[in-house]
């Protein structure tokens with residue numbers, strides 16, 4: 001469901017600028033969606049002919065399997081996968097002036113200032129050419145959530161929550177072997193604390209709005225994807 005939550009939506013202009021000039025009808029549809037104050041029901045799901053923007057937040061603790069399952073969703077349903085952590089890591093490797101601050105924050109398992117992450121997500125959305133997005137590992141806190149809704153002028157259609165016991169998450173992260181600076185036991189402990197203190201309130205917020213699909217994240221990748229598949233299939237229309 002897209003609900004306009006700000007008087008001027010920058011997501012609106014983002015989508016406007018990403019639509020090729022010769023797709024006037026397509027552009028008009030975005031205008032229609034974002035210029036109404038009425039709640040627009042997402043009855044159509046994400047395969048509607050109108051190609052209305054569709055956002056899923058993918059949340060869960062460190063190592064719960066968000067990235068792994070997002071790759072499968074991309075294959076089956078054509079979403080663009082935007083991992084906030086990957087966007088931040090890319091920013092570090094691009095030698096941006098914010099790189100050092102981001103690296104220090106990640107090493108400490110803390111949360112990067114909201115406007116930095118939202119701007120990276122916004123740019124990635126603008127340049128994607130797609131209209132359906134998996135935003136993985138964001139929003140990390142209520143402050144992140146509020147910043148996203150204010151800057152983008154939109155809420156997610158729904159939220160996937162990968163529910164995984166801490167010991168399983170620790171085991172997976174420690175055997176991930178991707179050379180991440182935060183995949184060590186000290187940082188994992190901090191990330192788990194931050195997840196409980198700051199990320200769970202976001203999940204609870206959307207849960208109270210009836211937007212959360214909880215996935216049991218224990219099992220084989222394929223078993224977990226069966227649950228994911230059922231959810232996405234219900235939104236395919």
Ligand SMILES: Nc1ncnc2c1ncn2[C@@H]1O[C@H](COP(=O)(O)OP(=O)(O)OP(=O)(O)O)[C@@H](O)[C@H]1O
Nearest residue numbers: 061062063064065066067068172175176219220221
């Ligand atoms: N169902 C599963 N069973 C066992 N291992 C898994 C499963 N799903 C993913 N993994 C492995 O666990 C590790 C963490 O998975 P993944 O990177 O997808 O988690 P994540 O939620 O994106 O973590 P982070 O928040 O730290 O980025 C990876 O090495 C992945 O291959």
Ligand SMILES: O=c1ccn([C@@H]2O[C@H](COP(=O)(O)O)[C@@H](O)[C@H]2O)c(=O)[nH]1
Nearest residue numbers: 084085105106109110111112137138140
């Ligand atoms: O919205 C976000 C997402 C991530 N971070 C920081 O990056 C690391 C790694 O994130 P993953 O999702 O596990 O790849 C996370 O611990 C945070 O330090 C962030 O600040 N904001």
Ligand SMILES: [Mg+2]
Nearest residue numbers: 066067083085
């Ligand atoms: Mg990940």
